[in-house]
Amino acid sequence: MSGRRGLGARWRRRRPLRARLAIAASAAVALVAVGVCAAAFVIIRVQMTRQLDLNLSQTATEVTRQRHDWGPTASDDSCRYQAAPCVQIVPSDPAKDPRQHYTLPVGEATRQVAAGRHPAYYTKLSVAGQPVRMFTSHLQGGRSEALQVALRSDSVERGVRQAAWALSAVGGAGVLLAAALGYWVSRTGLAPVARLTATAERIAATRDARHRIELPTGSPAREDEVTRLATSFNIMLGELEQSVAAQKRLVADASHELRTPLTALRTNAELLARADRLTDTQRDRASSALGRQLREVTTLVNDLIELARDEEPQPLVEQVRPAALLEHAVGAAREHWPEITFTTRTDPAAAEATIPGVPPRLARLLSNLLDNAAKFSPPGGPVETELALAAGQLDLTVRDHGPGIAAADLPHVFDRFYRAQAARALPGSGLGLAMARQIARAHGADLTAERAPGGGALFRLRVPAP
Template sequence: MSAAHRGPGQGRLGRLTGRLRLRTRMALITSVAVALVTVGVCAAAYVVIRYELVRQLDLQLTQQATLLAQDGRDEETGTLYGECRWLSAPACAQVVTPRTGTPGHPAGAELVIPVTGATRQVAAGSRGAYYSEITVHGHRMRTLTTPLSGDRALQLALRSDTVEQGERQAAQLLAAIGAAGALLAAGLGYLASRRALAPVTRLTATAERIAATRDPAHRIELSPQEEHRGDEISRLAGSFNTMLGELEESVAAQRRLVADASHELRTPLTALRTNAELLARAERLSPAQRDRAASALGGQLREVTGLVNDLIELARDEEPQPLVEPVRLDLLATRCVEEARSHWAHTTFTAELADVTVDGVPARLARLLTNLLDNAAKFSPSGTEVEVRLTSGEHAIDLTVRDHGPGIAAEDLPYVFDRFYRSRQARALPGSGLGLAMARQIARAHGAALTAEAAEGGGALFRLRVPRDRAGRPPRKG
């Protein structure tokens, strides 16, 4: 239904409902639902009570009609059994024939209970017994008309005042119970919704504080009972806290990345500006000085370009799914080792590779292996070996790169994969401190784990482990 076709009442109701808080709406919906159920139960109870009262009255009529038929079977046809002659005051009885109540019949003036065509049909035997409601002398009465022998019918009437009074009392009592139940449901519904939605209220307040302060350090406070309750609302609050923790960590990582990148870029950019200003006064320099400045400028440009490219790679948080394909990891490692041999002529590379196929992005896996090989060669003394081994086990695929350099100090081991982190031994060596961080990010994106440890006999050992249940599957987000 469009807005143009909605009635004014519907529009006002929609606007009113939209302005209500969720807690109030839940309490209102709960109260209305319980009220409808209560009204339905009370209505059903009223019908049952009325049916039972009428049934008891009909049963009493049937019993008394049986007694009257036995005691009055010798009475003359058409004789009125007095107004309450045989029964107590609220009852009347009379015997009729097929002609009773017709014009000129002598007993017509003595009739107390109205005689109809249906009554005469019962007397004639063409209709069975039936119950009816009549009014006699201003009193409501329940009547039973039943056949007697000899073309006669017995009419027995009992006042139904007690039934009507019982119905009124039952209706009043049930109405009071229904109203009390609706009010109680409203109160309990409000309390229940307030308690159940308390984490949602705190979640809303926390989200509003984060939106106002842009600080993801806020959390939804949950009581121990709410934490262990395990319902959907508590799990939502817990998930929101977990999400806030991840967001805070991500924001902190971004801030660290920006700060570290700014720090790392400051020195090469300053050198670039210095050499550019120097070349701007080239007429004052000798040819040798110009060549040195131009060479330094080119090297610094390459360093800055490499640093920027590394930062761009680190900013990626997932692998492009269309590029995922089966990769022969042993062949890829062989190619990377050959390239490393050409770059590090004074380092010996040995490879022992098993035939292994994994799903991944070849260029990214090659970048991971190249970073590990360059890192190992950088810390390897001239003439030492860098050992590369690829094995396929029952539960995992392991690729290890081991050097014979100074190794990793215990205090540096927890930080070797941090961005821009450089140990004391590495500060005098070329590099930006991003290679190992990038390698771990690529490993995580492919569902693998990259770890560092001290090798037996000296040196460092980096281990890339791909679980068997991950091998052959597309990469995931890092």
């Protein structure tokens, strides 16, 4: 048995899916065609035999009614004619039967029927070289005699043979048609799969995710499972293309942003290597610049590592109170930006609300928003934060009163390394808001930016509340 299973497994591995589907479909249709033909043959044979038996029964009834005065030795040997019945009467007692020869065979069963001890029966036999079907029944009228009626059955057998040949031809044609249909079904049904396979192989060979599978045109309601699979594969390819493009863009932007601070680091390092030629003031200035640039590079690298994370680690997720997290972030911002006035307003309904999340990551999101608002606020200007609970979600807003966001810059606020014209002179790497949006999306939240009424920028964070 294991050898057979191994052979079947090897056969399935060697045969392509199209061939296996064609063989399976052909075998199913062929089996149905052969089964229908076989059932039709059996029904035809049974019905023709039943019709012959009915003729024999009717003939026996007519003989019993019309020739009830026959003696026990009467017989008829007209079985030589196809349409004429052969009739004979046989007594139950052989001693009272003067006739020794009968056209139809007489046996013990015939005597038992004549005596009424055996039911009537049909027999298939040969008389004078001709196929005959005989009906033996008890002769009514108080006599212990049996009536035997026979008809030639060669016409019935000829009809059965003709039906067998005709049904065999139909079955053979059905098998051929099944093979053709199986090939057509496999070729048509697996055409999208073949295109999908070819596209996947082409992408694997070229590493180019811009290829797509051609989809059939028509109503979307008539799409089958294979078409939906191809559509999903195209969507996956689109997501893969965007991911690869974003990765390439991130690497290009990071290399561009790192080039300037690394060049400055190398310059200051080389300058400090000749410290014996510098004055104390020059040496202190170079050392301070080197430390500042190291901190900037470290911050930039850490931000890049954070942006490379696609989702939050599930083991670190816990229930977090956004109100407490906002209060802590605002306190830290006051220490870092003492010249900025931070105000917080929390709705009583949102004060005790909790959401699932990673506390350090959510704290980083809030600190990035607050640092961005403080960076663009004028000295002594306010930064307003508000937390409210409405319509089943937490709504957190951070507003500054700075120059606001230009209409041309608004669509690119959350892009990596994007810095508006007004922000290029300010410190930062252009990754804070991109990181904030990524953290928000990882928590199922939505972070948007808009121009605040009366001037300034307004950032809104919407978090679904359980």
